[in-house]
Every structure is written in C-alpha cells, then in structure tokens.
C-alpha cells in the first residue's frame with residue numbers, strides 16, 4: 353500500500369516549501385507521515401510563526417542599518433533606502449501611469465522570448481533526441497554556443513537587430529533556449545526503450561510515436577527545463593533592459609540609479625523578484641496540469 | 656460475448672533455419688542457432704529453457720523487433736520483417752504508458768488505427784471486463800498492482816485482435832498466488848479468443864499447465880531440444896497438476912534440464928546467468 357503518506361515532500365514544490373527547507377529540517381520531516389492523514393497538511397502554527405518572525409527581523413535589521421546610515425567599512429548602508437522610504441516610493445509608483453508601461457513592456461518581452469525559446473528548444477530537443485542524423489547536424493554549433501551566457505550576447509544583439517526591442521527579445525530567447533533544449537534532449541533519451549518497442553508493436557508509426565510516446569515521456573523533464581528557462585530569461589531580460597531598454601522593469605531600476613531616486617531602485621528590485629518568481633510558479637503549475645500522471649507517480653513514491 | 660472477440664482462425668507460425676546472433680564487442684555470439692519449428696493456428700506453445708538460451712531473442716524475432724542473421728520466419732505464409740499489431744507482445748515487466756489512463760492504454764491500438772474515441776473506449780471497456788478490471792478505467796498504471804498491470808497489458812494487446820500473442824515470462828515477476836490466478840485467467844481468455852500463443856517461461860509447472868505443446872530449448876547454441884505435446888484435456892484444473900501424466904512429463908523436462916551443461920566458452924554477460932540459472936531451475940522443481 354503506497355498511501356498518500358509520502359506525498360508531501362514530493363508534491364509540495366510551491367513557494368512555502370523551497371528546496372533548502374527539506375534538508376534543513378530533518379527532524380520535522382520525520383513526523384510528517386503521522387500528521388498527514390491523506391490531505392495536504394499545513395505548516396504547524398509554531399513553524400509558521402518562526403518564519404514570519406524571521407521576515408520581520410530581516411526588515412527590522414534593514415531599517416536599522418539604513419535608518420542609522422550605518423557604515424561597516426566593507427559595506428555601506430549610507431545610500432541604501434530604508435523600508436520606510438521604499439514603501440511610499442512603491443505607493444507612488446503604483447499610482448503613477450508609468451507603471452503599466454514598465455511592467456507591460458517587460459512582460460511582453462519575456463513572453464515573446466520565452467515562448468519562442470520554448471517552441472524552438474522543444475522542437476530541436478525532440479529532433480536531436482530522436483535522430484542521430486539531426487544530432488550530428490545540429491549539436492556541434494549548439495554545443496559551441498551553449499556556454500555563452502545570454503548577457504554576453506547584448507552587444508552583438510544590438511548590432512544584429514534593427515530595433516533594441518528585438519535585440520532584448522533575442523537575449524531573453526537565448527537565456528531560455530538552452531535549459532529547455534538540454535532538458536528536452538535529456539527527457540527524450542530517458543524514455544524506456546521498451547515503451548517505444550511496445551508502441552511500435554501496437555501499430556504506432558513515426559509521427560504517432562512522437563506525439564503519443566516521445567513527447568509525453570519527455571514532458572516532466574521538459575517542464576523542468578521550462579521553469580529553469582523562465583528564471584534565466586527574466587535574468588537576461590532585466591540585464592538587457594538596463595543597457596538597451598526604454599521602459600521595462602530593468603530599465604526603471606537603472607534609470608532610478610541615474611536619477612538618484614534610490615528608493616525606486618529597491619522598488620524595481622522588488623518588482624523583478626515578484627514577477628520572476630510568479631512566472632516560474634506559473635510555468636510549474638501549468639506543467640503540473642500537463643503531467644497529472646507524474647504527480648500521482650510522485651505521490652505514490654514510485655520512480 | 657465471444658463474437659466481438661472472434662479472431663480469424665489464422666495464426667500459423669513457421670520458422671525455417673532461423674539463426675540470430677549478438678555481437679559482444681568483437682566476438683559474435685549465436686543466441687539462436689538454425690531453429691526450425693511450426694506452430695499451428697490457435698495453438699498454445701510454451702518455450703521452456705534455462706536462462707540465456709535465447710528464448711527472448713527468438714520471441715523478439717517473432718515480434719519483428721530483432722532481425723535474423725539467416726533463415727526466416729513466417730506468419731500465415733508472409734515473412735515477418737517488422738513489428739505489427741497482429742503480433743502482440745507482452746513482457747515480464749509491463750510497458751504500459753505511464754501518462755495514459757488504463758482505458759486509454761488499452762485503447763491505444765485502436766487509436767493507431769484511427770478508430771473514433773467513443774468506439775475505441777467502448778471496446779477497451781469490454782476488454783477490461785474480460786480481464787476482470789472493470790472499474791479501473793480512470794486509474795493510471797502506477798496506481799495498480801503488478802498483477803493488474805499485467806492484465807491491462809494483456810487487454811491492450813488483445814484489442815488489436817492479434818493473430819499471435821507473444822508472451823515473455825509475463826507472470827515471472829508476480830507472487831505465486833497472483834501467478835496462479837493469472838494463469839487461469841489467461842486460459843479463460845484464450846478459450847474465448849482462440850489466438851495462437853507463444854509463451855516463454857522457465858517454470859516447468861507453468862509450461863505444462865498452460866501449453867498444448869512445450870518446446871524445450873538448450874543453450875550454447877540456442878536450439879530446440881525437444882518438442883513435447885501436452886495431451887491433457889481442457890479446461891485444466893488443479894487435478895492435472897497432480898496427475899501421473901503431469902509428473903511423467905515434468906520428470907522428462909527435468910531430465911532434459913539436468914542434462915544441460917554450462918557453456919564451454921560463455922559470452923560476456925551470459926556467463927553470469929547460465930550456471931546459477933540451471934541450478935535454480937532444478938531447485939525450484941524438487
């Protein structure tokens with residue numbers, strides 16, 4: 353009987369249980385099976401309290417350091433805006449008409465770059481994973497480009513594309529492409545060859561094999577690639593916006609530095625964090641919807 | 656009930672001087688060596704033999720997954736060159752698609768033939784009923800026990816109305832109790848779907864309980880050593896397993912296997928398997 357007992361650690365990949373949490377609290381994990389009577393258990397009140405407290409202490413320390421213009425030699429808090437300055441700046445930005453343009457253009461760029469990277473990465477990955485011919489033809493140049501981080505493409509991208517808009521989308525694309533591509537190849541090569549033999553025996557041709565066996569078989573790995581790719585594409589976009597942008601969250605953050613409105617720098621950073629995290633979670637959740645069997649497999653403690 | 660599952664009476668298998676080799680590095684190893692046999696349509700044949708004697712290799716060739724070095728295989732007069740839904744293959748460990756629900760796994764073959772969803776699901780339901788798994792349509796394979804997974808696997812193959820059912824130790828991973836239930840189930844299913852069955856096993860009891868005819872293989876090189884008809888009447892029950900006729904046939908099979916000597920020059924990979932397998936077989940039977 354594989355009950356839902358082991359389900360928590362495996363399925364709860366949401367924000368409330370980041371990866372480091374599993375290793376850090378071994379003793380707490382031991383009593384999980386008992387507390388979990390089939391349904392999803394919430395954090396015990398005590399642990400929730402500790403977590404909230406830790407956040408409060410962090411903000412308080414930040415306030416203390418910036419409010420007192422602390423100078424620690426190595427690190428200097430003199431020009432770091434305190435939370436008490438950041439909150440009004442955040443309120444101002446939320447009320448200003450610029451916010452829509454900044455967030456909107458960043459989202460559009462990420463969307464365009466990420467979606468095209470996902471399509472290209474999955475298509476190339478399936479081809480390379482399935483056909484030796486495609487692998488020999490496509491892999492050498494891709495292997496050569498792979499170690500170059502998306503950010504290193506910025507100058508060349510500006511030269512290559514007619515508009516800075518396109519060059520930023522391209523950089524986002526490069527950022528997401530390789531995680532998606534590599535995870536797709538990995539997923540395809542991990543498919544049990546017996547499943548392929550079985551599908552052929554049941555009458556599947558080349559195309560059906562791809563849509564019915566290869567693609568779903570590689571799907572969990574592809575989803576992992578997509579969520580990693582989402583993170584890297586945000587990272588690349590924000591950097592690109594700082595250099596080449598007009599509008600966008602990265603641009604806003606860098607502009608605030610140039611205009612010496614330091615509180616806005618932190619507001620920009622907060623936006624970057626929140627949107628980056630939210631889009632990764634979105635990709636994960638979407639991926640989970642696409643791979644329901646995989647969630648069950650995990651929950652049952654099977655491979 | 657039997658008419659929708661009615662299978663054409665064909666399913667005649669013919670093997671002529673079949674040889675299949677594997678390459679171990681630079682060495683060539685003859686896994687199946689000039690094997691000839693003929694199986695009548697609708698016959699239930701067990702392939703019995705020690706580990707590594709080439710049973711799976713031979714079955715793989717019948718399925719069309721493994722190419723012969725020389726000689727040929729025919730199904731109803733047509734050469735076997737590639738996999739086909741007419742030759743259903745069942746392995747020891749299930750090969751159900753983990754991402755498909757039970758019903759869609761069973762309906763897979765019909766989907767490949769372009770049958771509409773409602774119709775293929777209705778057919779799949781009938782077959783799940785045949786193997787005693789009504790009510791499990793919407794489960795995923797991981798949610799089933801090993802025995803249930805094998806039943807789904809069998810249903811998935813049968814939906815194509817194969818002329819031949821090829822089974823490679825299909826119950827080898829099950830416990831004794833489940834194995835016994837599955838053996839009876841298989842005979843029951845076979846009684847309503849008279850397809851040719853080639854069933855690989857290294858369990859003498861299983862072979863003698865199921866088969867019309869047992870082909871005993873020897874290894875190094877893989878050849879057919881004996882062809883033993885099992886004349887017991889059907890339906891067979893536990894009485895057959897303790898009858899004199901059964902014991903006599905079992906004695907004969909045991910003698911054949913005890914007689915089996917380890918290879919003088921075993922290939923890599925095979926050397927591990929051979930020796931213990933022979934004694935394991937002997938042990939299991941005493």
Ligand SMILES: Nc1ncnc2c1ncn2[C@@H]1O[C@H](COP(=O)(O)OP(=O)(O)OP(=O)(O)O)[C@@H](O)[C@H]1O
Pocket residue numbers: 677678679686704705706707708709710711712713857922923924925928
């Ligand atoms: N993929 C392969 N590559 C190389 N050699 C193989 C391969 N598969 C099987 N062989 C060799 O062919 C011989 C026959 O193997 P086969 O799997 O057909 O035996 P078997 O009778 O099915 O054994 P078992 O009862 O253990 O399943 C063995 O010596 C094995 O080493």
Ligand SMILES: [Mg+2]
Pocket residue numbers: 710711712823
């Ligand atoms: Mg075998």
